Amino acid sequence: MTTIVDLIQSAGLTGRGGAAFSSAIKVKAAWENRARLIVNACDGEIGAAKDAWVVANHLPELLEGVSLVTGGRRKAKTLFATHRGSTTARLLAEAGLPVLETPERYVSSEETSLISLAHGGLARPMTKRAPFVFGGRDSQGKRIRPTVVLNAETLWRISQINRNGVDWFRSFGTADEPGPRLLAIGGHVSRRGVYESEAGTRLTSILAQAGGLPADAEYIGVGGLGGILLTADELRSATWDSPGMKRFGGGMGPGIITVWNPDDCPVEVASKMIAFGAGESAGQCGPCMFGLPALSADWAAFSEQPNRDTHWRLVSRLGQFGGRGACHHPDGVARFAQSALRALGPELAEHAENQCTKAGGRRYAQLG
Amino acid sequence: MPSSADHRRVAVDRILCTGHGVCAQTLPASIALDEWGYPIIVEDHVDADAGALAVKLCPARALFLR
Amino acid sequence: MIFGESTLWYLSRATGVVSIVLLTIVVILGVVTAGRRRPDGASATVAMGVHRWLSMGMLVFLITHIITAIVDGFVNISWLAVVVPFISEYEPLLVGFGAIGVDLLVAILVTSFLRHRMAERQWRFVHWATYGMWLVAIIHGFSFGTADQPVLRLVTLGCGVIGGLAASWRVATSFADRNRRTEVASQEWS
Numbered sequence: 001m002t003t004i005v006d007l008i009q010s011a012g013l014t015g016r017g018g019a020a021f022s023s024a025i026k027v028k029a030a031w032e033n034r035a036r037l038i039v040n041a042c043d044g045e046i047g048a049a050k051d052a053w054v055v056a057n058h059l060p061e062l063l064e065g066v067s068l069v070t071g072g073r074r075k076a077k078t079l080f081a082t083h084r085g086s087t088t089a090r091l092l093a094e095a096g097l098p099v100l101e102t103p104e105r106y107v108s109s110e111e112t113s114l115i116s117l118a119h120g121g122l123a124r125p126m127t128k129r130a131p132f133v134f135g136g137r138d139s140q141g142k143r144i145r146p147t148v149v150l151n152a153e154t155l156w157r158i159s160q161i162n163r164n165g166v167d168w169f170r171s172f173g174t175a176d177e178p179g180p181r182l183l184a185i186g187g188h189v190s191r192r193g194v195y196e197s198e199a200g201t202r203l204t205s206i207l208a209q210a211g212g213l214p215a216d217a218e219y220i221g222v223g224g225l226g227g228i229l230l231t232a233d234e235l236r237s238a239t240w241d242s243p244g245m246k247r248f249g250g251g252m253g254p255g256i257i258t259v260w261n262p263d264d265c266p267v268e269v270a271s272k273m274i275a276f277g278a279g280e281s282a283g284q285c286g287p288c289m290f291g292l293p294a295l296s297a298d299w300a301a302f303s304e305q306p307n308r309d310t311h312w313r314l315v316s317r318l319g320q321f322g323g324r325g326a327c328h329h330p331d332g333v334a335r336f337a338q339s340a341l342r343a344l345g346p347e348l349a350e351h352a353e354n355q356c357t358k359a360g361g362r363r364y365a366q367l368g
Numbered sequence: 369m370p371s372s373a374d375h376r377r378v379a380v381d382r383i384l385c386t387g388h389g390v391c392a393q394t395l396p397a398s399i400a401l402d403e404w405g406y407p408i409i410v411e412d413h414v415d416a417d418a419g420a421l422a423v424k425l426c427p428a429r430a431l432f433l434r
Numbered sequence: 435m436i437f438g439e440s441t442l443w444y445l446s447r448a449t450g451v452v453s454i455v456l457l458t459i460v461v462i463l464g465v466v467t468a469g470r471r472r473p474d475g476a477s478a479t480v481a482m483g484v485h486r487w488l489s490m491g492m493l494v495f496l497i498t499h500i501i502t503a504i505v506d507g508f509v510n511i512s513w514l515a516v517v518v519p520f521i522s523e524y525e526p527l528l529v530g531f532g533a534i535g536v537d538l539l540v541a542i543l544v545t546s547f548l549r550h551r552m553a554e555r556q557w558r559f560v561h562w563a564t565y566g567m568w569l570v571a572i573i574h575g576f577s578f579g580t581a582d583q584p585v586l587r588l589v590t591l592g593c594g595v596i597g598g599l600a601a602s603w604r605v606a607t608s609f610a611d612r613n614r615r616t617e618v619a620s621q622e623w624s
Binding site for chain 2: 126127286287290
């Protein structure tokens with residue numbers, strides 16, 4: 001008998017929340033451990049919009065995916081996680097679904113934050129000594145029941161694979177990264193929205209759906225605060241798949257493309273994003289709660305006065321974040337800062353010469 | 369290199385770790401400290417006995433082997 | 435008088451006062467470990483090591499103290515009175531304080547030996563009882579430091595003052611890790 005796990009396995013579906021882990025392994029472990037399912041419909045990353053889009057446009061199929069994953073268990077007690085007060089929260093509640101409302105904090109939509117919240121704890125990440133699909137304990141020893149978190153798009157894709165078959169699914173994307181995938185396109189484009197895409201497509205063709213890359217666009221963020229920054233030239237040569245994004249130090253992440261407004265000083269935008277990331281630390285892990293504010297300060301110091309000394313301090317700081325948090329928030333912000341440092345090289349040189357006159361950039365022009 | 373009888377991989381529960389810095393003394397070849405005293409794992413493969421002792425001596429019980 | 439029928443009694447008092455001194459040192463090292471951070475872990479490692487090994491060393495003196503006090507027979511203390519408070523025929527209240535101290539000490543030792551098999555917060559909860567254990571030990575020791583032995587009484591009093599200061603420091607002091615955790619945890623997270 002072909003089970004849904006076999007189907008997902010043959011389809012090669014990976015999690016659409018950003019981690020891109022094999023969905024078959026997760027669902028299989030969830031079955032074996034009778035794990036409770038939490039549907040992550042938070043759109044937690046900056047610029048993310050696809051979870052809300054799935055709930056707004058494909059809720060019946062999403063629920064079909066939930067039913068397939070939980071094996072139709074009546075006592076499955078699936079929870080639907082989303083930010084408090086969001087439109088998605090309202091839609092889910094109107095559909096009579098049990099909503100797990102997480103606070104409007106960047107790390108509160110991380111999967112272990114949701115698991116902690118579902119257990120009556122705070123919506124802050126937990127250390128994963130082993131995946132919580134097996135159950136386990138938090139750092140203080142509180143028992144955590146087997147729980148699996150799947151992204152809303154992932155569940156929708158599971159229902160599609162079940163309806164349309166593996167061949168249909170694999171007719172999209174590449175052999176390594178098959179299937180259709182959603183992408184939120186925002187910022188300085190004429191038609192912002194959520195679009196269907198697939199791995200192996202050129203980023204320019206994907207952007208064409210949103211009206212194309214404007215001629216004056218200079219910088220494009222891929223993947224939000226945990227992602228990377230590309231120059232317009234880099235974007236024109238880039239392919240939307242993991243190898244294509246890895247060239248620039250990133251990945252496909254949760255599917256977000258943000259074209260930065262050319263009127264804003266990009267150095268200042270990056271500064272603000274890094275500072276925001278520092279402020280969103282959950283204050284649980286030393287390297288995050290002290291390292292991110294220090295990174296933010298080092299970035300500010302370098303952008304205001306780019307010289308060998310400030311550059312060295314920033315670069316050595318960036319090297320300190322490898323896997324040193326319970327979650328990957330510090331790694332994500334460091335990755336973004338690293339790629340912003342690369343992409344913004346010419347801009348930073350302008351700052352050194354006090355030539356930046358863009359919005360937010362004047363502060364630097366007035367210095368010295 | 370997988371874990372074997374005489375070698376294990378050392379890891380830190382970052383939420384429990386409050387920066388005592390003891391692990392950098394008990395496993396000096398594997399762990400360094402950052403400017404606030406939080407561990408940086410330089411080499412996670414450690415001798416099983418030395419690792420077990422370091423785990424035992426961590427005041428925050430944040431160090432563990434896997 | 436060094437040898438004679440009172441030898442055990444003197445031994446008991448001597449080991450008692452040494453136990454108090456060692457216990458106070460162990461407690462202070464624990465207080466220092468809990469309340470202080472340095473960017474390098476050298477002094478913390480020494481404090482942690484001495485804290486653990488000295489607590490074992492103290493046990494030797496404490497056990498000698500208890501055994502000699504009972505075996506001596508100069509006063510009437512039953513074996514049961516070592517663990518059950520306030521049933522001793524001799525000075526039921528003061529021996530009782532010692533018994534409470536013994537009970538707490540057993541709980542603290544057992545949880546510390548099993549620390550890696552229990553939840554961190556449970557261990558922490560029991561370990562907080564050390565302050566109470568230390569306090570009853572001080573009361574027990576100070577009250578027994580009889581008038582003819584002012585030196586013993588003075589040593590116990592000194593331990594009480596130093597330990598009290600350490601505990602006050604623990605309440606008053608803080609460090610960056612704890613402050614930041616408290617600060618961020620007070621934000622909205624649920």
